[in-house]
Amino acid sequence: MPESGAPHGLVVDRNLALELVRVTEAAALAASRWIGRGDKNAADGAAVEAMRKAFDTVAITGTVVIGEGEMDEAPMLYIGEKVGLYARTGGGPEVDIAVDPLEGTSITAKGGPNAIATVALAEKGGFLHAPDIYMDKIAVGPGLPDGVVSLDASPEQNLRELAKAKKVEVSDLMVCTLDRDRHKDLIKACRAAGARITLIGDGDVSGVMNVSQPEAGIDIYMGSGGAPEGVLAAAALRCIGGQMYGRLMFETEEQIARARSMGITDPNRVYAVEEMARGDVMFAATGVTTGAMLRGVRRFSGGAYTHSIVMRSKSGTVRYVEGHHNFARKPSAFVA
Ligand code: VTB
Ligand code: MG
Ligand code: MG
Incomplete structure (x- = not known):
């Protein structure tokens, strides 16, 4: 695998890590509608779509390298797909992206523990291009x-x-x-x-x-x-x-x-x-159902609560983020 393609060392803006939380929160909120409803594909589909939309607001030119499959089998977040605010125009940091919008589709369908929505980001060439085996x-x-x-x-x-x-x-x-x-x-x-x-x-x-x-x-x-x-x-x-x-x-x-x-x-x-996962790497996950690491989404009248972890390899800072979402005020792309 090539060394990091970043020409002058680090190009990844550290604030991006916090942007990633919005992406996993959106996927988790969407998946949470399907907890325990016995339909893992619907849960997965909702998470994928929400995550895809949320990426449009992140100021990157991202390339999905770990995703939902090949272009002909996955309509969204397929391997090779460009995502991010600058996906079409180019601009912002050029990064590689690994996603699993709903890690634990069956457990979500059964209302079991430990399902998460997750995303990682690396400088270009940072991730092993692992096949789906x-x-x-x-x-x-x-x-x-x-x-x-x-x-x-x-x-x-x-x-x-x-x-x-x-x-x-x-x-x-x-x-x-x-x-x-x-x-x-x-x-x-x-x-x-x-x-x-x-x-x-x-x-x-x-x-x-x-x-x-x-x-x-x-x-x-x-x-x-x-x-x-x-x-x-x-x-x-x-x-x-x-x-x-x-x-x-x-x-x-x-x-x-x-x-x-x-x-x-x-x-x-x-x-x-x-x-x-080499070079500067960022990772975010939001709990869909409660597990040892993260609490699951809790929905209440007019909104929902989310619990996420976000971190970056360079600084080693680990942040837990509690989100209290007000659906009446949230941009529609993030409301599930
Ligand atoms: C694991 C697990 C995933 O796939 O990677 C597993 O973490 C491996 O496949 O949540 P099998 O289910 O065939 O064992 C998942 O269960 C689904 O992506
Ligand atoms: Mg998946
Ligand atoms: Mg998975």
Whole structure:
């Protein structure tokens, strides 16, 4: 992947991070109408449309590199789409954008926990162009020796090393993984080693982020999930700290060939956080349903409440933003 295309160092305006919150708030507000209504596609569609509209007000020339799919399969926020106030004219900082307007569509449809609307932004060329396949992921929080865990080690070995580094017993560790059949052996191995596990229904972006949020009580994330979600999680960890390693899980030769055309030459490569999200990176997420990290949208007469996290890798500042939205006064693009 090319180095950052920024000609004179940083071109990304730090205020942009706060603009990003408006974008995730808009998506979360729209998705919140569909919480528990059993229609994940409607929830997703509402989030995508609201996020797309909200981008029009952000003073950037953005290119979607992690998005809703290829142009012919996704009408909005497709890979390659230009977004932002200057999308047509050019102008403002030229940035790459990664989105998951509704991370946790099924949990939203069921009214379950931990669904978020999320966006990350990097200087041009900053994000790994991850195809829409699975990625094997492992993540631990900040302050641990580099490489304390590895995708090439067994779960037992990783847990043992992590416990040693944290000066705790393996039985003190809490693992997080997606509740999937494909994780049967992983779950068995962690339990056999004596560790505890939190199984999540969806939402491994927040699952990975939780390793760097002591209040979430997660020591290690393991397992496979969406590769695009892996890049979003890496963007978040660039800001809050923590280690994560990801390996793309190709299933067909065709996938490998396609990835090659997108610049991925070694299909077995293990990517560290800064290889998935490099340079100055910003990340924002708004809770749709309540989770360990963010409270969900609460609607009340004439408005709604939102809870978001926004951060930037350069400064390392993490902000939690509470939004009290007054629908009577809000610009229509942001009212859901
Ligand atoms: C995860 C999870 C997502 O996809 O990435 C998962 O974080 C992986 O796919 O919320 P499977 O559902 O096939 O396991 C989601 O569930 C949906 O994007
Ligand atoms: Mg999505
Ligand atoms: Mg997703």
